[in-house]
Amino acid sequence: MTPSPRPPLGRRFGHLVGAYGLLALTALLFLAFSLTLPDTFPTLDNISEVLSNQSIPAMLALGAMIPIVTAKFDLSIGYGLGLAHVMTMQLIANEAWPWPLTCLVVVLGGAVVGTFNGVVVEFAKIDSFIATLGTGSILYALTGWITNGARIVPGPHGLPAAFTDLYDSRFLGLPVPAFYVLALTAVLWLLLERLPLGRYLYVIGSNPRTADLVGIPTRRYVIYAFAGSGLIVGIAGVLLAAQQRIGNPSVGQDYLLPAFVGALLGSTAIKPGRANALGTLVAVVILAIGLAGIGQLGAQFWVTPLFNGATLLIAVGMAGYAARRQLRQRRTEPPRTHHDLPKVTS
Template sequence: MTGSPSPPRPRRPRPGGHFAAAYGLLALTALLFLVFSLALPGTFPTRETINAILATQSIPAILALAAMVPIVTRAFDLSIGYGLGLAHVMVLKLIVDGHWPWPLACLAVLVGAGVVGVLNGVIVEFGQIDSFIATLGTGSMLYAVTGWVTGGARIVPGPGGLPTGFIDVYDSTFLGLPVPAFYVLALVAVLWLVLERLPLGRSLYVVGSNPRAADLLGIPTRKYTVYAFTASGLITGFAGVLLAAQLQVGNPSVGLDYLLPAFAGALLGSTAVRPGRANPLGTLVAVTVLAVGLTGIAQLGGDFWTTPLFYGGTLLLAVGLAGYSARRRLRVGTAARDLPSAPPPPP
């Protein structure tokens, strides 16, 4: 006797879809590189172009990682562009006008950047102010401090120039590649270890995904959010030191130019490697996509307005894809939870 037909079981999400979502951005990078190499065979696929990308995009990559850390906790640090500008002029101010030894000047700027990060976290969490508004306000204050320190003018070194050791922090090579590229790789490795393998990083992800659940688990959400802003401030200060060594001139208005690329890379990175959540490896892939695209467009003779157009369009695309990835991840988790368990084997 035939029993009644069993209801159809929900379909499990296919692993291929996750693979495409996780590594589609990496495939896009390879595709863009191939397209520009075919279009510009004499200039694009060269060692000089690759070294230029690694050197010039190191600071945007580091600042994107600085923006990524608070995003893990669903907060945004809009002060990183202003902090970058203040950090790089302060390094030069201490070295040129204060005659500080350059290692001590760099250390002092890093400490100050960490303090700014702590203040951002305290204002957001203990002042209960939205992170957009709070960091925009503190960023504006940092910009005012930058103008006060520089008097609205550039800081230009004297005839002797800057110390050679300080310039070599940025303008040197290792294994035939620019040293700043290794800074980026080291920072990505540290952030990946902290966020993916240590309890601190897992707690940050819990705070970002469900603050109420974090409270129930005994995770101090306020303290961990302050940690995230502190890390963002320290990374921004490090980027400011590199920017000072790159430019070798203090420009009080240069930091804002890096704000849009940083958030474009951080948000687009949340759609790669670990789709649906901000992660350092995805941020690195996203910055690589942006760097390859911008370099190819520049070599094709793109006008000056193509750069902000590219970044603005990428930012909108990144926000849309990040939201879609988060919703898809939630649906996949719900579907997997609702799947009926396998029936026990017959006796």
Template structure:
């Protein structure tokens, strides 16, 4: 008699939660690029609904130009979120920065390049102070930055005496206003500022150790401290980068407005956080990231432009932003929880190259 063959080892069941299977790949693809697909869908819908006004070069130029400052500010808000903090002072800082530029150029008669440099450096200093207050003062970032933002708003009112800074009959230097009004390759130059800034942040956060450490700090500060990552240092660096970007946004806003308005910065606060939080649901769901932030800003820009061209009332803008913010927070939390559940990690994203840092918790709590 022939001996029966040895029993074969039981096969490991193929579960949809294991990396590399089609279920996870398809779900991850939809989560990563669904927001980008929504942008394309909105463009198609508004183009068919408004064929004479929406699908035009004028509309494209308007979106790229008017949404450049919200995009820059959304990127500024994103950096502290990566480190697990929130900077609510960015709107107040934007207002102070643009007023300071115009004050130095118009009232103090500084050369405009020196005024712009001083304001950008000032933004960096304010960011460092925010980080120091949060980390060394042990104050929650919501409360700390709300307090410093209120103080910046007071400084803005003191500088302007509650009024506006209006240039004289000669106006502002043309080279200064060209920072916002000029074009490059047929497109508004502010769009290229946004692109360069997004690429720089992507390189720092995704390709350099400092960015990967920031993600670890934002995911679990205690674990980061246990493995030797200086949590306070990286958090202060995140706030410093945010302040630096806000200072640059203030320069752009001054070149756009050409009038110092002490209350204009607050209008950009909610759109900035909507873009930053909604961006954490795209490209790399569950993690704040620069490309996702740009996609989120694009969705908001296309939606608001289409709604405006359809003749919507003025109150639809805050309604749209508020509803989108709630949706963004909910989706960001879901994306973070799903990322933890599936356990899809990439070795190239870890600080030491061994495993990906844990995903950041959803805003307002842990997954």
């Protein structure tokens, strides 16, 4: 057999820029802020604070990414985070549940909510935007009912130290939540890039008709994607409770936009044109560096939502361009045979 010809130099260079350009921009941005703010920005204290503050947005971005792989969107994640956070505080502070049992119940509850979202989207045939916006509103109503619109404040003895240590602990001199994010990224990378589950989800997201033709049970795997997203939202809610130590019924909404910015911007890196775990991690890092840098430069409070909104628009545009570029490249490649498609076993 004759070996397939190597792609032209220009295409290889374009692929490298597309795959690793955001990573290079992250390094350049860190260098720029370090030179501008040499006394405060490149310090271990600042890096630790950024890692700690951005761990929950990073987890939520990774959770939002999973349904995006299947070309669906879960707009309920911010409301789900708020409910999980409030439920954790309610069960530990007001109901005196043991904190390990509380964490388990809340995380499994997040998975149940995600599964319900998937069922509504797939069986009721409601667009994921509308369906999850509706379920998110219901989750917000439940949060208000549980709290009666007021904050949940622990008693004089506070929360168990072992519970708050879930967020406050350090490992190798760095905040332990950063290692949670790394572990979650590794798990999602393995699931999406190395196991059949990931291949099925990507086929569903790129061409549902092809998925049906090769026998992939589309409904089941889309529900799996939403359930995985809900599970991660539950974990993030537990960590948010350990971080804030009070139950705030409206806190989750502030995390929705940054999560989608990270997930969509991440689809332009590492694997351009498709949502992926490593790209999402890179996107979250560059957002964290940008927000920390402009904050230390003395930016006004309104700069943060402006930064998030503008970055979201840029991310959507870049993701669309990367997807169109990938489609054009596929059209110039030889057609794939049935041997190239993922095999489905019962």
